[in-house]
Structure formats: structure tokens, C-alpha cells
Amino acid sequence: MAKILVTPRSITSQGHSALSALTNAGYEIILATPGQQPSENELIERLPGCVGMLAGVEKISARALAAATELQVISRNGVGIDGIDLAAAESRGIRVCRAEGSNARGVAELAIGLLLSLARAIPSGDRAIKSDQWERRQGIELEGKTLGIVGCGRIGRLVCEFALALDMRVLAYDVVPDSTYAPSDRFSFVSLDHLFENADAITLHCPASVEDEALLDCAALSKLKHGVFLINTARPNLIDIDALISKLDNAEVRAAAVDVFEIEPPIGDRLAKHPRVIATPHIGGFTHESIDRAVQMAVDNLLETLCPVVQ
Ligand SMILES: NC(=O)C1=CN([C@@H]2O[C@H](COP(=O)(O)OP(=O)(O)OC[C@H]3O[C@@H](n4cnc5c(N)ncnc54)[C@H](O)[C@@H]3O)[C@@H](O)[C@H]2O)C=CC1
Ligand SMILES: O=C(O)C(=O)COP(=O)(O)O
DSSP, rough: OEEEOOOTTTOOOOOOOOGHHHHHTTTTEEEESSOOOHHHHHHHHOTTTTEEEHHHHHHHHHHHHHOTTOOOOOSSSOOOOTTTHHHHHTTOOOOOEEOOEEEEHHHHHHHHHHHHHHHHHHHHHHHHHHOOOOOOOOOOTTTOOOEEEOOOOOHHHHHHHHHHHTTTTEEEEOSOOOOOOOOTTTTTEHHHHHHHHHHHHEEEEEEESSOOOTTTTTHHHHHHHTTTEEEEESSSBBBOHHHHHHHHHHSSSSEEEOOSSSSSTTTHHHHHHHTTTTEEESSSOSSHHHHHHHHHHHHHHHHHHHSSSOO
């Protein structure tokens, strides 16, 4: 029976309703160790004999792909494909597809939740009360403040709508700005430098760059407004983490919220533990609704590429 490896850490049993379409089409589901990202060794062990892979955010290296001699398609149950060695996949004729837009609402709602949490110091207020402290940190209101959105795609546009509904101004930067997108006279596409210099809060919604240079390196972080808020629900390597920590130490960056880490879980991670940082465990797309949409789309994409074994 042709096999499909299912690795997303959000799928902890074969009982997910969308997966039954794979068994109904005649495929055997091989479930990787539940709840975590599979290692390269686990992929090398499980990929041989698989024609398809329903993949999460794990690294899929050229070495793992070399073991996947029958693999025809890697279907992401999400958006980011920065973990996949795309050149190796292409050279082996393996198609890579994404569940585009499936988790945009989940991430956009989290980004706005984090923005409000930063502006009103909600997590630290809760922590203080739980340890019998009465710590009233004076917050700021978002009305009239400027949100900088880097990457104005599916997630960035939803964040933009929410920010406009909060009466914010929005400056957006995108490598391919869509000139037809003009949701309000409080919105404009600008250069990256203009965004860096003028935003009161910045939220990242672009893919990780293929080159290793961080988008927010030390020089870029030095251009930001003093006391800016920074939100990263995109990918960790978009920011030079050491440079960010020193900007947080001297409050040049007033506070940051981070959902994504180089190593997950980020045990002992200096950024996650920083007192000016709100850290969440990569939950941007981890809602019931987003996961259902993402798995359904990923299964549909898989079956579209592979011919069903049984009709
Ligand atoms: N925390 C989480 O759970 C999740 C995180 N993500 C991350 O969010 C990213 C964005 O997702 P979507 O909005 O769905 O993708 P999308 O493909 O709809 O939009 C990405 C946008 O970024 C633009 N872009 C590409 N490179 C850029 C750069 N260097 N600078 C500025 N803009 C650039 C593209 O032109 C596009 O408009 C994903 O690549 C992924 O890394 C996505 C889903 C869940
Ligand atoms: O879709 C993406 O790019 C994500 O980062 C989602 O990650 P997850 O599949 O929830 O572990």
C-alpha cells in the first residue's frame, strides 16, 4: 500500500477528519512521533516508501530527501516552507505546496492580541496579581498610533484591517507592493526605512529570507523610533536576536512579543526569558479553525498531486 508520512505537531492522532480522505483514497498513513517536530533521523527512517508527506515546520534537509526515493509531494499544513531544502526537492522532482491563507486569521488575531498585550502590559499585570503584587503599569492607547507591517500578504492585510478598526495609521512595506490594495486613507505603502523610522509598533509578516542576513539586523534596529514595540509571529531569523536583546536592555525597543524561536521549545532562550518580552509557544496558526482549514487544504493538495490509489 502506498504510504503518506504525516508529521505536523498539531496532529496527534490519525483520527483527524481530513486525514480519512487519504485512507479513503487508498493510502496508508504513517504518523510521526506525535506532538513534536521530527528529527532528520526520524525522517530518514520513515520517508523511504512514502509517496507523499503532510509536513509541518520541521527541517526537511537534502539528506532526508535523499532517503525519500519514492516521494512525489511535500504538502505543508501551513504556510512557511523555509525549513525545506527547496533546491534539493526540485532536483529530485518533488513538488512542494502550501496551505495558503489557511491560518492567516489565527496569526492576525494573535498579532493584534500581542500588540494590545504590549500596549497595556496585560501579562505582567496578571503575573503580579498572582504573586499578590498590585502593579499598575500605565499603558498607551492605540488610536492615532502608527503600526508598521512588514509583509502585506494574507496575514499582513488582515492585521492591517484590524489595526484600522482600532483607529491606527498603517505603514506597510512589501517587496511586491500591490498598488490596488488601498483599504483606507490611513494606509500607505512605504519604503522599509520610512517604516522603521516612523512606526510606533512593528509587526513582521513576511517569509524568512533565503539568505542568512536578518531583515532587522543591528543597523536596522538602530533606525527604529525610541520606545517602539516589536512583534514577531513570522520567523526567528528575521531578527538579529543579540542586537534585539541589547536594544531591549536599554529600552530603545520598549518591549517585544515573539511567537517563533530558532529552537522550539526555546528552553533557556535569552529572548524568551527577557523581562520586556512576551513569549508565546508558536500558537499563531494553532487554533481549531486554522488547523482544520490547514489540514484540509494540505490533504486536498496532496491528493491533487498524487493519483488516488483506489477510486
Ligand atoms: N506563527 C505562526 O504560527 C505562523 C507564522 N507564519 C509566517 O508568516 C509568514 C507570512 O504568511 P502569509 O501572510 O500567509 O504569507 P503570504 O505569502 O500571503 O504573504 C507574505 C508577503 O510577504 C511579502 N514578502 C516576501 N518577502 C518579503 C520581504 N523580504 N520583505 C517584505 N515583504 C516580503 C510577499 O510579497 C507577500 O506579500 C509565513 O511565511 C510564515 O513564516 C505563517 C503562518 C503561521
Ligand atoms: O504555517 C506556518 O508557517 C506556521 O508557522 C505554523 O506552524 P505550525 O504548523 O502551527 O507548527
